[in-house]
Amino acid sequence: MTIVVIGKSGQLAQELKRLDDSLLCLGRDDIDITSAENVNSILSNNNVTGIINASAYTAVDKAESEKQQAFEINAAAVENLAKFANQNAVPLVHVSTDYVFSGDKGSPYLVEDVHAPIGVYGASKAAGEKAIQQFAPSQGCIIRTSWVYSQFGNNFVKTMLRLMAEKPELGIIDDQIGSPTSASALAKACLYAVNHNVNGVHHFTDSGVCSWYDFALAIQELGIKYGLLNKSIPVKPIPTLAYPTPAKRPSYSVLDKASLTMAFNGLQPKHWRVELSEVMQQIASTK
Template sequence: MNIVVIGKSGQLAHEIMRLAGDDSVHCLGRDDINILDAVNLASVLNRFQPEGIINASAYTGVDKAESDQTNAYALNQTAVANLATYSKQNHCHLVHVSTDYVFGGDKGSPYQVDDNYHPQGVYGASKAAGEKALLDIYPQASCILRTSWVYASHGNNFVKTMLRLMAEKQELGVIDDQIGSPTWARDLAKACMYAIKNQVSGVHHWTDNGVASWYDFAVAIQSLALEKGLLTHAIPIKPIPSSAYPTPAKRPHYSVLDKSTLASEFSALVPQYWRKALSDMLDELT
């Protein structure tokens, strides 16, 4: 299959390329295509004649978005609308990656795919706007995959930051009142490729199985890293409330995503438990 991935430098695109196999996968970054310019976007994509497009690009600076609203909406809404319009006009399937931040985090139980949007900041609001644009323009042959807490051996993410801090610091304080599901980018990449190749449509949630706080996640990172020789000694990790670490953007306190639609639409894929995925990812760093 001929597939174009938008978002060349990100950890998800990196994992998709590793899974390409016999498929022809082309990753395009900002130096290759201007997704904010519909004319340039069409001109570049026409060279590849894609059967499917995976949008792995986004404005992901959650805190920076609070003071950079124009650019956040440009990448998270306008660019998505442009990709949806092109895909509709050229009859190619579109998979778009979204986020748990479109929800408020105050429901107290896992979010269903059709729950109402209630973003807490500009990042979440701009991602919700992108989802709405896609659903308005091209619902019949597009798939929205919401995910959360993505990490990989490639790029910058929570896991690699924790490993660095654990090697440098005498102790760490990590937030324990934000609950979600860590997700290995490799597993998310498999879901994206499955959705493209099987022409899955609609809104779905993909994360690794299980739930954790950021504190739980950090404790697991240290424990597994010690087992694998990535760290030489343990340091104290203390649970702290969000109020002790104020940020420009408010984070959802409980943003676990319900994955019940996967049984029918992604029947050949079963998310693995997040701690097993973390162990597999850390093996790549040894």
């Protein structure tokens, strides 16, 4: 059996490989997912029995000026993978995002809620979801997630630790609400899905809800606890309007996770503070 992970250098791919060393991780130098011919050739030659797509164009602000690139990776390439999965009857697990929604609902988004992206990144990810539903309806599993971080790569947690060590104070947005997600926990959900042929659309994040400001305060608290920071600095709440960006962000993007209980055999996400503590300890152990 060969389960292929599309992506090699991203934090989710690295967590997947850490959890299961038998996975075959393919990066940009190994496979061109924007080419249907290359996808069919590489995956067929490797006798693939399952696919986890951990590759994506995730530069939310850059996507506003690089629409073609975002859609190539997040939509056209996903269509190629979906067609291969359907033709070869192999499960395809695809990771999507809370950005397919506007954030205006005011209550947790259900898996069946209609797409309403407010930027190019979200629109490209929504198009990728539609490609799987159209071309691999019985083979595809879409896992929407949010605010992913880990010991690997660049993410909010590692950025906060760096800035808190460098700056005298920080202002962090407090009016965008969501759920952080440890890439390690997300990786476990992806592995379960590909190994058990889970189908359909599901939401996976850590449990609990917070603002970026709340998240930052917890990062500082645990950073000091685990010796990653020498001192605390003032962290002040600021509104989104005070920090304009090229792309709009959803203001409330909490995802309802009710479908996990049945489709994932009762998989229960841990609270985000518990997962954050574990990741901070992992970071500390590499210092």
